[in-house]
Amino acid sequence: MNLAATRAIYLFEMARWGRTLLQSIVAPVLSTSLYFIIFGAAIGSRVPEIDGVSYGAFIVPGLMMLLLLTESTSNAAFGIYFPRFTGTIYEILSAPISPLEIVIGYVGAAATKSIILGLIILATASFFVPVRIAHPVWMLAFLVLTALTFSLFGFIIGIWADGFEKLQVIPMLVLTPLTFLGGTFYSLNMLPPFWQNVALMNPIVYLISGFRWSFYEVSEVDVRISLAMTLGFLGLCLVVVWWMFRTGYRLKP
Amino acid sequence: MTTIISVSNLAKTYASGFQALKGVSLDIREGEILALLGPNGAGKTTLINTICGLVTPSSGTVTVAGHDHLRDYRAARELIGLVPQELSTDMFETVWATVSFSRGLHGKKANPAFIETVLRQLSLWDKKDSKIMTLSGGMKRRVLIAKALAHEPRILFLDEPTAGVDVELRRGMWQVVRQMRDNGVTVILTTHYIEEAEEMADRIGVITNGEIIVVEEKAELMRKLGKKQLMLRLGAALAAIPDALGTYKLELDADGRALTYSYDTRADRTGITTLLNAVRDAGLQVTDIETRQSSLEDIFVDLVRQSQ
Numbered sequence: 001m002n003l004a005a006t007r008a009i010y011l012f013e014m015a016r017w018g019r020t021l022l023q024s025i026v027a028p029v030l031s032t033s034l035y036f037i038i039f040g041a042a043i044g045s046r047v048p049e050i051d052g053v054s055y056g057a058f059i060v061p062g063l064m065m066l067l068l069l070t071e072s073t074s075n076a077a078f079g080i081y082f083p084r085f086t087g088t089i090y091e092i093l094s095a096p097i098s099p100l101e102i103v104i105g106y107v108g109a110a111a112t113k114s115i116i117l118g119l120i121i122l123a124t125a126s127f128f129v130p131v132r133i134a135h136p137v138w139m140l141a142f143l144v145l146t147a148l149t150f151s152l153f154g155f156i157i158g159i160w161a162d163g164f165e166k167l168q169v170i171p172m173l174v175l176t177p178l179t180f181l182g183g184t185f186y187s188l189n190m191l192p193p194f195w196q197n198v199a200l201m202n203p204i205v206y207l208i209s210g211f212r213w214s215f216y217e218v219s220e221v222d223v224r225i226s227l228a229m230t231l232g233f234l235g236l237c238l239v240v241v242w243w244m245f246r247t248g249y250r251l252k253p
Numbered sequence: 254m255t256t257i258i259s260v261s262n263l264a265k266t267y268a269s270g271f272q273a274l275k276g277v278s279l280d281i282r283e284g285e286i287l288a289l290l291g292p293n294g295a296g297k298t299t300l301i302n303t304i305c306g307l308v309t310p311s312s313g314t315v316t317v318a319g320h321d322h323l324r325d326y327r328a329a330r331e332l333i334g335l336v337p338q339e340l341s342t343d344m345f346e347t348v349w350a351t352v353s354f355s356r357g358l359h360g361k362k363a364n365p366a367f368i369e370t371v372l373r374q375l376s377l378w379d380k381k382d383s384k385i386m387t388l389s390g391g392m393k394r395r396v397l398i399a400k401a402l403a404h405e406p407r408i409l410f411l412d413e414p415t416a417g418v419d420v421e422l423r424r425g426m427w428q429v430v431r432q433m434r435d436n437g438v439t440v441i442l443t444t445h446y447i448e449e450a451e452e453m454a455d456r457i458g459v460i461t462n463g464e465i466i467v468v469e470e471k472a473e474l475m476r477k478l479g480k481k482q483l484m485l486r487l488g489a490a491l492a493a494i495p496d497a498l499g500t501y502k503l504e505l506d507a508d509g510r511a512l513t514y515s516y517d518t519r520a521d522r523t524g525i526t527t528l529l530n531a532v533r534d535a536g537l538q539v540t541d542i543e544t545r546q547s548s549l550e551d552i553f554v555d556l557v558r559q560s561q
Contacts (some may be wrong), residue, residue: 002327007355019345087341091400094305094335095358096327252309253267 005097010112013079017113024075025117028067032121036065036128039185044129050187051218056129061212062184063125064118064126066226069179071117072147074171076110076154081161084250093252099245103155110151111144118143131171132215138223139214145230146207150235159250178204183212188220203229257283257332257408257439258304263313265299266464275297275463276313281441283407286434288444288454290553292373294461297443298338301410305335312469317408331359334401338412338443340393344386349384352399359404371399389424398429402438409433411442415449427453447550457549459556466560473548480543483514483525488538497535500526 017024040056047055085090092102125131133139154171161167182204188196199205200221210226213219219226244251258281265274273296280402281287289297302308304315306326315322344353354367372378375395380388385396394414401409411430415423423446430453433440444450450457451471458468467474492511501524504513512532516523532539 003358004360004362005358007352011357012354015350016345083343086343087337087339088343090307090335090337090341091355091358093307094330094333096330096360097358098327248309252307 001102002097005095006105006108009092009102010109013109014112016079017075017109021253024113025120028071028117029120029124029148032063032067033124033128035059036125040129042126050190053216054130057131058187058212059185059217060122060125060129060131061215062182062208063177064121064143065208065211066176066179067121067205068114068118068143068146069150069175069207070171070242071122072110072114073154073157073175073182074167075113075159076107076151076163077167077171079106079110080155080158081167082210083159085164088145089251096223099198099242102245103152103241106150107151107155110154111147113152114147115143116226118147134172134217135214142207142226142230145234146211149230149234149237152234152241155206156237156244159244162250172227175204179208183208185218187218203233206230254282254284256280257318258441259316260304261314262329263300263303263315264311265296265303265308266311273463274303274310274313275327277460277463277465279458279465279468280407282438282456283439284434284437285455286430286440286442286453287456287458288450289441289458290445291443292445292557295450295461297460298412299463300460301335301412301441301443305333305338305410312438314461331404332407334406334409336394336397336401336409336414338416340390340397342385342393342396345384348372348388348396348399349381351396352403355400356403361404366406368399368403371402374432375399376425391418391425394418395424395429399497402433406438408439408441411440413443415444415446421507423449423533447548447553448477448547451549459553461557461560464529464560466556471549473490475546475552480515480517480551483516483528484543484545485512485514485532485537485539486510486543487512488540491537495535495537498528498531501531 002229020231036056036059039059044055044059049055050058083092095241122131149235157170182202188205191199206221206226206229209219209221210223210230213223213226243249255439258279258473260279260281263274263277264272268274277296277300283303289300291297299308303310304322306322317332320328322329336370346354349372351369353363354400356368357362365454369378370379375398375491377392377395377399380392385393398411398414414430415426418426427449430440442449442453454471456468457471457474459466474479487510490511491505494505494512498512501514505511506513514525
């Protein structure tokens with residue numbers, strides 16, 4: 001293993017993040033805090049409890065998940081797309097480094113960033129609403145697994161994209177709506193039966209439900225199914241990345 | 254001299270169907286400066302990029318110090334530094350950070366003293382904390398060279414190192430390349446400046462239409478393929494070449510005051526003595542004699558024209 005190379009990529013990516021703290025930390029934390037203030041504290045105080053959890057606390061796992069998914073995806077996508085765009089990717093591709101080491105460097109850095117952001121959001125949330133974590137280990141497991149999976153997903157988008165627009169399309173037009181409709185702000189049980197079934201086709205539902213279970217032990221679907229869905233998507237992303245490097249898709253002519 | 258890179262029957266056809274390399278074979282010797290000379294689109298960059306792992310070959314093999322460049326890519330790539338043609342840089346990074354990054358990428362432990370030496374050699378030391386975006390084009394090119402040298406490679410590929418660089422900087426670049434060679438680094442450079450190949454190279458490979466049409470020691474190439482010309486300045490203008498000199502394939506210049514005779518330096522008999530005798534017998538007065546050797550440029554143009 002060329003661990004020095006993985007470390008170089010990882011630190012390079014973390015340094016890039018460090019240069020843009022305002023955009024990379026302050027902005028997402030501020031926008032998520034606004035959700036807490038508006039939905040948690042202001043409107044939430046007039047919404048009845050859901051499954052015995054106050055509304056403000058109920059939305060915390062969903063909002064963390066929203067941030068985790070969008071930040072992991074867009075961070076990792078940008079991380080690998082930018083060197084492709086500027087041409088500096090030549091150096092990565094001609095270095096004595098394996099695809100696995102490249103992926104660990106880029107995806108590891110993107111996942112680290114979104115885990116840090118998730119934890120900052122959690123800390124911020126506890127200022128506004130009473131947060132309780134029933135299964136901290138599972139909470140962290142879901143956090144890490146989701147961050148890794150969606151960083152990997154972002155990496156795929158970053159290789160697939162051939163313009164800045166495509167880079168934004170998936171996070172903005174697919175992930176954000178699916179997360180909003182995936183039970184960030186409500187329980188699926190509040191929907192009519194027909195829409196409940198429709199909602200179950202949304203993979204994000206399983207992520208939020210499992211994550212919320214680790215906080216409050218309430219969930220819409222079995223937590224094992226949530227875990228299996230996350231691992232399944234992780235596996236799928238790994239296969240796609242493996243295929244991309246094997247064929248040199250959009251990397252090598 | 255030992256061979257450090259061996260390319261054998263390397264072919265590359267792009268997805269568009271364009272055949273960029275048509276079975277190229279080439280041995281690169283350790284410690285030499287090899288110039289790959291060819292017109293635009295000849296396949297120079299594809300050849301370099303394939304050796305360096307940026308392009309997947311359609312067929313053929315490459316070994317670097319005995320290591321297959323695909324199966325044993327780690328060992329092969331560790332030995333190689335690549336300076337691409339495009340000025341692709343991390344514009345928001347500092348010179349120091351980007352050069353150190355390159356060293357890490359090749360699995361080498363940090364060595365600030367070595368990076369300092371490289372930056373000083375390339376006159377970049379006082380720019381080490383500058384962001385790359387603030388540097389001039391010539392400096393960016395040198396940053397790319399510093400990046401390529403950061404992991405102490407034994408082989409350096411320079412793809413068009415002086416394209417778009419002014420004359421003074423070009424001479425500076427040549428000096429840098431010579432210094433690399435003196436440090437024991439094998440240098441392969443592509444160029445379409447013939448002057449550059451003539452100035453720098455130990456050997457020259459001419460590549461066109463995806464094929465290497467000749468690889469030869471520079472001096473040998475010029476001796477073998479070069480022509481020499483003898484020009485006789487005449488005391489009085491001629492209207493036409495005298496019949497007595499008709500067998501010599503002479504050319505008369507426009508004002509009739511000079512005769513040019515082309516000859517092969519390798520031939521046993523150049524025919525110069527008999528020509529001079531015939532000139533005297535024809536009663537022509539010669540006021541001056543000049544000889545001229547064809548330049549690499551003439552040779553190159555001839556070779557490329559022949560292959561087409």
